[in-house]
Amino acid sequence: MQVNSNEEFYLRYYVGHKGVYGHEFLEFEFRNDGRLRYANNSNYKQDVLIRKECFVSEAVITEIKRIIEDSEIIKENDSKWPAPDKIGRQELEIKLGNNHISFTTSKLGSIQDVQNSQDPDGLRVFFYLVQDLKCFVFSIISLHFRIKPVN
Amino acid sequence: MSKKQTNDNSDRYKGEAGNFQSLESDDGPGPMKSIEGWIVIVKGIHEEAQEDDVFDAFSKYGPIKNLHLNLDRRTGFVKGYALVEFNEYQHASDAINAINKSEGICGKKVQVDWAFKKPPKKGALKQTKKQ
Numbered sequence: 001m002q003v004n005s006n007e008e009f010y011l012r013y014y015v016g017h018k019g020v021y022g023h024e025f026l027e028f029e030f031r032n033d034g035r036l037r038y039a040n041n042s043n044y045k046q047d048v049l050i051r052k053e054c055f056v057s058e059a060v061i062t063e064i065k066r067i068i069e070d071s072e073i074i075k076e077n078d079s080k081w082p083a084p085d086k087i088g089r090q091e092l093e094i095k096l097g098n099n100h101i102s103f104t105t106s107k108l109g110s111i112q113d114v115q116n117s118q119d120p121d122g123l124r125v126f127f128y129l130v131q132d133l134k135c136f137v138f139s140i141i142s143l144h145f146r147i148k149p150v151n
Numbered sequence: 152m153s154k155k156q157t158n159d160n161s162d163r164y165k166g167e168a169g170n171f172q173s174l175e176s177d178d179g180p181g182p183m184k185s186i187e188g189w190i191v192i193v194k195g196i197h198e199e200a201q202e203d204d205v206f207d208a209f210s211k212y213g214p215i216k217n218l219h220l221n222l223d224r225r226t227g228f229v230k231g232y233a234l235v236e237f238n239e240y241q242h243a244s245d246a247i248n249a250i251n252k253s254e255g256i257c258g259k260k261v262q263v264d265w266a267f268k269k270p271p272k273k274g275a276l277k278q279t280k281k282q
Contacts, residue, residue: 033271037171053171059192059264063232131224139219139234144185
């Protein structure tokens with residue numbers, strides 16, 4: 001895999017819903033210059049508004065890119081994926097070199113939701129990639145800021 | 152340069168909600184200290200490596216405060232990277248230099264580097280590519 005630090009790179013993931021407790025969401029965004037922004041809004045029981053920003057090294061950015069490329073998410077498309085609904089919404093936007101994807105779908109509670117969809121193979125790629133990215137970001141944020149991200 | 156995020160939820164970052172907190176740093180460039188220590192990223196880790204393997208390799212250079220060896224959520228094997236936190240800059244720096252040159256972990260060479268860097272200088276036209 002060729003790593004080109006000059007190529008365009010952008011990653012944004014959002015998951016959330018609007019309900020009785022307001023707009024609850026998790027969102028993170030990576031930019032090519034290493035800036036990572038992390039936002040966590042949870043209004044359940046007490047307002048928790050977390051907004052953190054840091055700059056990760058190029059080594060971290062290339063690892064994120066590797067994870068994205070290995071997943072082959074770029075080959076998928078969301079045309080047959082479940083639309084966002086009252087339960088919630090997920091957004092995944094990635095720019096990697098000349099490739100640009102922007103997917104929107106509902107929340108996925110479990111692998112069962114994936115199996116039952118009209119595009120289980122594609123949605124499965126999304127499902128696991130999102131988990132892997134969240135895992136990485138939670139580690140980065142919790143280690144750097146010594147906070148426990150709310151899942 | 153990424154364009155500004157456009158979405159239909161402009162309420163996400165209104166007012167106070169738009170203030171992103173970061174740690175203070177002196178003028179860059181270079182690695183950035185985390186809240187209580189110095190964090191390195193390790194890449195290319197063998198699929199079947201265990202936390203102990205990573206711990207043993209790194210604790211040679213100083214006491215380890217934290218270690219995250221994340222798993223691939225689908226396969227259950229390690230994803231391939233780890234984040235290791237040292238209390239001291241010198242220990243982290245020694246580990247980076249030594250382990251990059253070594254035979255790695257579980258017989259597989261790994262790449263170690265700082266995980267965080269200081270923010271690019273304000274008003275700089277170009278990002279500094281080298282840390």
